[in-house]
Amino acid sequence: MMLPQRLHKLFTPLIQPLLAVLIGLLAGAIAISFVGEPVFETYKAMWEGAFGNFYFLTSTLARATPILLVGLGVALAFRAGVFNLGSEGQMVLGAVSAALAALCIPGPPVVKLLAAIVAGMLAGGLWALLAGWMESRFKVQLLISTLLLNYVAVLFASYLVAGPFQDKTGSAALAQTPMIDQGAWLPKLFPGMSVHMGFVIAIVCAVVLIVILKYTAPGYEVKMLGLNPFFAQYGGVNKVKLLLLSMFFSGALAGLAGSVEVLGSQYRYVDGALTAPGFAWTGMMAALLANSNPLGTVVTAILLAALETGAMGMERNTEVPLEVASVIQAVLILFISAKLTLKLVKFRRKEREVHGTV
Amino acid sequence: MELFDYSLFVSAIRMVSPILLAALGGALCARVGIFNVGLEGLILAGAFSAIVGNHFTENIFLALLTAVAVSVLVSLLFGYATIHLKSNPIVAGIAINFLMLGLTTFALRAIFDVKGAYYNKDMSGLPKVDIPFVEDIPVVGQLISGHSPLVYTAFLAAILLYVFFYRTVTGFRVLAVGKNEAAARSLGLKVTTIQYGAIIMSGVLCGLAGAQLSLGQVTMFTEGMTAGRGFIALVAMMLGQSHPIGIAGSSLLFGLMDALSIRLQGFSMPTQFTAMLPYVITIIAMFFLKDRGSDSLAGQHTSR
Numbered sequence: 001m002m003l004p005q006r007l008h009k010l011f012t013p014l015i016q017p018l019l020a021v022l023i024g025l026l027a028g029a030i031a032i033s034f035v036g037e038p039v040f041e042t043y044k045a046m047w048e049g050a051f052g053n054f055y056f057l058t059s060t061l062a063r064a065t066p067i068l069l070v071g072l073g074v075a076l077a078f079r080a081g082v083f084n085l086g087s088e089g090q091m092v093l094g095a096v097s098a099a100l101a102a103l104c105i106p107g108p109p110v111v112k113l114l115a116a117i118v119a120g121m122l123a124g125g126l127w128a129l130l131a132g133w134m135e136s137r138f139k140v141q142l143l144i145s146t147l148l149l150n151y152v153a154v155l156f157a158s159y160l161v162a163g164p165f166q167d168k169t170g171s172a173a174l175a176q177t178p179m180i181d182q183g184a185w186l187p188k189l190f191p192g193m194s195v196h197m198g199f200v201i202a203i204v205c206a207v208v209l210i211v212i213l214k215y216t217a218p219g220y221e222v223k224m225l226g227l228n229p230f231f232a233q234y235g236g237v238n239k240v241k242l243l244l245l246s247m248f249f250s251g252a253l254a255g256l257a258g259s260v261e262v263l264g265s266q267y268r269y270v271d272g273a274l275t276a277p278g279f280a281w282t283g284m285m286a287a288l289l290a291n292s293n294p295l296g297t298v299v300t301a302i303l304l305a306a307l308e309t310g311a312m313g314m315e316r317n318t319e320v321p322l323e324v325a326s327v328i329q330a331v332l333i334l335f336i337s338a339k340l341t342l343k344l345v346k347f348r349r350k351e352r353e354v355h356g357t358v
Numbered sequence: 359m360e361l362f363d364y365s366l367f368v369s370a371i372r373m374v375s376p377i378l379l380a381a382l383g384g385a386l387c388a389r390v391g392i393f394n395v396g397l398e399g400l401i402l403a404g405a406f407s408a409i410v411g412n413h414f415t416e417n418i419f420l421a422l423l424t425a426v427a428v429s430v431l432v433s434l435l436f437g438y439a440t441i442h443l444k445s446n447p448i449v450a451g452i453a454i455n456f457l458m459l460g461l462t463t464f465a466l467r468a469i470f471d472v473k474g475a476y477y478n479k480d481m482s483g484l485p486k487v488d489i490p491f492v493e494d495i496p497v498v499g500q501l502i503s504g505h506s507p508l509v510y511t512a513f514l515a516a517i518l519l520y521v522f523f524y525r526t527v528t529g530f531r532v533l534a535v536g537k538n539e540a541a542a543r544s545l546g547l548k549v550t551t552i553q554y555g556a557i558i559m560s561g562v563l564c565g566l567a568g569a570q571l572s573l574g575q576v577t578m579f580t581e582g583m584t585a586g587r588g589f590i591a592l593v594a595m596m597l598g599q600s601h602p603i604g605i606a607g608s609s610l611l612f613g614l615m616d617a618l619s620i621r622l623q624g625f626s627m628p629t630q631f632t633a634m635l636p637y638v639i640t641i642i643a644m645f646f647l648k649d650r651g652s653d654s655l656a657g658q659h660t661s662r
Binding site: 031034035083085134138140141143144145147148149151152155156158159162163281284285288321323324325326327329330331333334335337338 | 393435439443444445446448449450452453454455456457459460461463464467468473586589592593596628630631633634637638640641644645
């Protein structure tokens, strides 16, 4: 009697994600057969490219690292009921600050490394806080301001590395900072493999986030604010303070994503190296797919990263272009989002009941 | 080379049209309570299918028609997701952007068997329209005459949309849906039909915007050639308060900034700050326009 109920409880939330994955793969299959390639073998090549051997597996995890951190930040903001569309700007500012801190701050390498991480998180956090402050103080919609601030941040970072902090040592004038001292690099987890300490940091962040959301008072308040802002306020939650706090940490996580990418894999800030792969948008998708559950975000971030690295492997071995991955991702999101808003609509209706007006 | 001369303004007017067309499409959606983040994807779909249509039919009109048809199809997908499946418009819009970026790049390989860009010198682009008499006026003629027909369509669309919104009954109904969906529904307005209509029209406008990109100045398609213009259009829509004339103004401003940053490259000056200006201006404007700004985003309570 108990067991089926439990199973039911465990699997019901999984039905729609699984269905969405299935539809996504179906859309991918249609695209693949459109090019005239065998579907099954192409997907096999994709799987091999993502998890085929230890090297590919670690590449997938390395790619998942920034996606996961951004996703956690977005998830935290979602939980508090705000849509942080500004992860890209927060991530890029975090990355460029981390690179500059590692270059400019004197001292032993460990100090440089720690300073870089702190600087990256601070930069991302403060940038997000700016949007939160504009929302709470001046009622400038967060959704819009975060989107706009992205461009300002990305262009400003691009100016920094194309102007005052450009690497002048190389022969070609590339828009990038000089290389960071080797001592301040985040160590690789396995020699010769691309996954680095950043992945461990990301997992730790996910665990910490779960604990905070589940077992602490502020975490409970954040969840309450997201589920029903009126009830939360009635219950004595300081809405402004909580909004600012969750925005700060949401941005700090995005900043951390940029920092570990710089310190663990590129060792310098290269203009466009973080925006071109679309880490921020993929991270957002990971959070959406997981319905803002931190543990779920770990799974979905790895899944989305695997789609991308798998597609690269597939492109090497078959005639199918790697963009199949973005088609699958997009269809997946399109079908998963249907669920997300069913919930939103539900509590919007509640909102109206509280007010008595529409 | 001068920093400001006629050619700067001429290129500004040229750059305005895709932004203006798409922003008007976005405004239509915003006015019925749907925040359309998928403009970028819709424009990209239009740009690509315009080239496909041009390649297979070798007829510029049919190419335009293809662009519009495909963009409308994509916008219907967006509409189905947001209206029927009730998914969050922002999430659906982001998905549409990803989908179109993937699909166009994919189809570029599948149809033309090239990677990166498709260019064919036999393809003819949009013709230049020389307006009789106006072209002979010294300064004005240089500015106004000799653009592609879509440039004129863009400005005409802004005026038409203004007339539609504020001078016709259907227009008022559209505005009513955006103002208060429940009230509009209780008055017996077919809210869903009106929303679909707005989304389809935004597909048409974005299709034209895409065609102007791929057939207007140069006749080619490159991967991700919209390069954020959909988002600029979104910003122009916000700054213009979803008001057609306001949008025309903000689009002109952004087009000028676009032209200016290209011009500044010739002066080896940092272009990042001119490129940043539209966004900074819009953020500052949000402080002053915030009360009216929420108007164009009615039904968008996610940030509360």
